[in-house]
Structure formats: structure tokens, C-alpha cells
Amino acid sequence: MKLLVCISKAPDTTSKIDFTDNNTKFNEAGVQYIVNPYDEWYALVRALELKETLGGSVTTITVGNAGDDAIIRKALAIGADDAVRINAEANDAYYTAFQIAEYAKAGGFDIVFTGKETINYNGSQVGGMIAEIMGLPYISLAEKLDMNGSTATINREMKGGIEVVEVNTPFVISAAKGMAEQRIPNMRGIMAARTKPLQVVEPVACDELTTFTSYSLPPAKSACKYVDADNVAELVNLLHTEAKVI
């Protein structure tokens, strides 16, 4: 099977979130970038497992600048065969999806994997857009994927539970928790990653449909009001009369 995995970078989950340039830019000072957890732990690892049992190849694709090469090498160290980087800033989901779809169209991939969402923009946008541009089925929030020939059986999150669905390749899938277990790259993988192919492709022309013009932070929480453990009735009273939530 030919598998394509979309890999994006995200600030480490403990990063302090603030903004510079009059609140128009994310403050990257001291921020460590990681592979977006959904892409790494679930999408990439499940793709590798399928390749290991069924044969084929796993290619990663990232829309980003040269600064993203470190996280791309990490994906290669975990086991991807080769990587593509579309040399552009991923500022807009449609722009990003268009670049990926443009590359994927020519590649004859059986499955295009994305993560459930990026943990910085939480958009869940790119996967659905790739599917629409390519005219493919899109199964979102998948927590289990098994292949039988060209038919996939997928458990996906649905309102009120889990739906087991079948779909034929090619399709686009977004991977959520449960799909696979995180893999830690070993020394051999890290060494091998250095020489695996990382192809840099120039972007095609595409409009950005949206622009983030500024950011803001939520107002600071007022201090916690403590209630004595022996006076739980007071908490119930506060929740009713002050907070008005019960």
C-alpha cells in the first residue's frame, strides 16, 4: 500500500502562550517545536504498522519552511521511508490542503492520513479540505483502522458513541487517540533518518481564504475561593447563589 501521512509541527504542549508585534505574532522565544501529537502518535504509527504487515511505503508530507526539517527527520526516525516538504508558510488551512492535494493527486496513494487536529490551531480543517479537493471520502476522528484488500474497516467517533464504517481506498482519514501507540525512535532509526530522502517542492499558486490578523489572551482568572472540607454545604450554596451553575 502507498501511504501518505501529513505531518505538521506544533509548539510543545507545555509552551507558554503569548504574542508579540502588537499581538499579531505567536511569541516563539523559548518555544520548542514537536511533531503534532496526533500526527506522530496515531497517524504515522498506524501507517507504519500497515506497511509492516501489508508491505508498501510510507511518505510524509509537510507544508512548511526549512525550520520544519527537524520534526520531519523525527518522523523519518520513527520509520517513514521518505519525506516531502512543500516550501511555504502554512498560514491558511485551505492553502495548506491545496498544496498537499496537489502533490497527492499525482502520487497514487491508497490512504492519506492526517491527525485529528493541530494542537495550536485546533482547526480539524486540513483533512476534510484535502478530501474535498481530491474528491475522496473522508473519515474523521478514527480510533481504529483495519484493512482487508482495498476495503478499510474504521471505528470513528460519532455523536453518542462509536460507529464502525467501511470505505474503499483511496480515502482520507483523520487519526484520533486509540489508533496506535506512540513509538520512541531508536538509535538506528535516528541514524537512518539522516540519509533518507527529504524532497523539497515549491508551492503552487493558491489564495489564502483566511487570515489571522491578531490574537488575544483570556482575562486572568480571579483567585480561587477556598471552602473548608467540613463545610461542603457552603460550596453547594456558592455554586447556586454566586456561580449560578446549579
Add this chain to the structure above:
Amino acid sequence: MSVLVYIDTLGGNIAKNAMEAVTYGSKIGSTTVVTNGPISNDALASLGNYGASKVLVDRSITVNDSSQITNLIATAVESTGADTVIISLDLTGRAVASRVSARLKAGLAVGAIALPEGDGHIKVNVFSGKAYGHVKINTAKKIIALTPNSIPVETTGGSAAVEDFNGNAGASTVIVKEVKKQEGDVLLPEAELVVSGGRGLKGPENWGMVEDLAKVLGAATACSRPVADIGWRPHHEHVGQTGVAIRPNLYIAAGISGAIQHLAGVNGSKVIVVINTDPEAPFFKAADYGIVGDAFDVLPKLKAEIEKFKAQN
């Protein structure tokens, strides 16, 4: 402005987040709703109460297929001439909104938490609720995916005209083999009250305290990630950066330290109550109300007090 709101009624009912989306739409302009569920015309007419003037329904779409629903919405946009499409960011909306954006080449603002600002920018959640982004949509047609539980439902007393609609959905490419319904009465993503437990509860056998309190409150139950990872609780209860993000009115956390990745999934809650033996637990910094104490003592007491309160009110 002409607004089209898509709501998911495949479950056979109108969920609260659907009412929110219709309320939101009707504050922007004249609102038509489009949907596809097995739901009566009377129930659909009641959407007028949230400001819809018309409801279009295509009951030929019987599974949750993002391609079919995208065809339906695109057809409805064309027939109504809508310039703004509103979709609630529930599990269906997450798959559909992005497809519709690509289909119409219309900019999508995902995770809106308020009405468009004066300059037309839309305020959305970013960084797992740790910040807001102000998004400008660069196209004439605009799509807004609204975060559930971020605006109040408002009623107008109106009633909407319901029309059968042909959404040109095409054939489905997704076959549903089985549906595994989640147990419990209240579903976590749309719950208004949530009781949650962490590693401090020591083992799955102690979750009765959490469930009992949830039951008297009418709340859903949740947990921290390690609790789901060790298998004390099912995966779908795990909240946080890598789990579900929730925005209930009340979040009660017992035996959870309040790691930054946990907070990322719950910091949209209106009110947070923290119960922890350690006065230095980081969660107290994000809490509105705190009890420094043993969950094994406090949870049963809290349940008893809530019962008393419910009996009186």
C-alpha cells in the same frame, strides 16, 4: 445578510448545540436551516423558535457521509443564495465544515466563540483555549464553525416553514456496519455539568463516588489521560489537549493535579471546582472554587449536600 445553518439531526432530535447555531445565525441575518435527519416536520418547525424562518430537509441522506452532507449544503447555498454558512463544531461539523469550505472556496473560521466583531473578524479558540485568534475571512462567502456551548440559546416564539429539499447528495461511499452507543445518560462533549477524576482516586473500583455525584447532578463523567491510559476508564472520557475539549458550565475535578495538558481541555469551563489533598496542586490556580481535602471524604459529602439542595429546590 442571508444565512444558512446546517444542523445534524441524524440522531432524530434537535441537540442544544443545534439550537445555539440557529440562534447565532439569526443574529447575523435571515436564517434558513438545512438538515437531513429522521425527524418530524413538527420538530423541525420548532426551529423557528430560535429564529429560523425556513427549514429545508433532505431525508435521503441516512448515514453520516461528509461528501453527501457537503453536496446537500452546497446545493442549499445555491438555492437560498446564502452568503454566510453556520455549522456547529460538533463531531459532524468537524468533518463537514472543512469540506464545504473547500467546495465553495469560501473562507472558514473554525471554533468561533462569539458573534462576528464590528470589523467582521471572528473570534475563535486557538492553542486549546489558551488564547483567542481574530480571523478575517477573505472571501465574499463566509463559513463559521461555532464552538458548542459558547453562546446562549434564545427563543423568539416563532415557527418555521418546513420544506422537503433535494440536496443532490449522490450515493454514499461510506457503509455503516455497526453503532456502539456510549453508556451513561449524559454525553460528555455536550454536557453542561461534568464530574471528573484523576489518578488521585487510586483505582477504577473507586469511581462509584464520581458516578454517584454525577448522577445526582445530572452530569457526565470524565477523567485525566493517565486514568484512561491505564484502562481505569474508557478513552472517550479522557479530557485535555490530546483528548476531548469541553466547555461545560461546571467542571468538578477530584484527584487531578491540573497539568497544563489537562487544563487545555477544560479551561473553557465557566466554573471549575477542584478537590485535591495537595494545597500546592497547580489546578487550584485555574479553579474558581477549591477544597483542600480527600476526595474519598469530600465526594460523598458533596453528593449528600446536592441531594439535600435538590430536595429543597
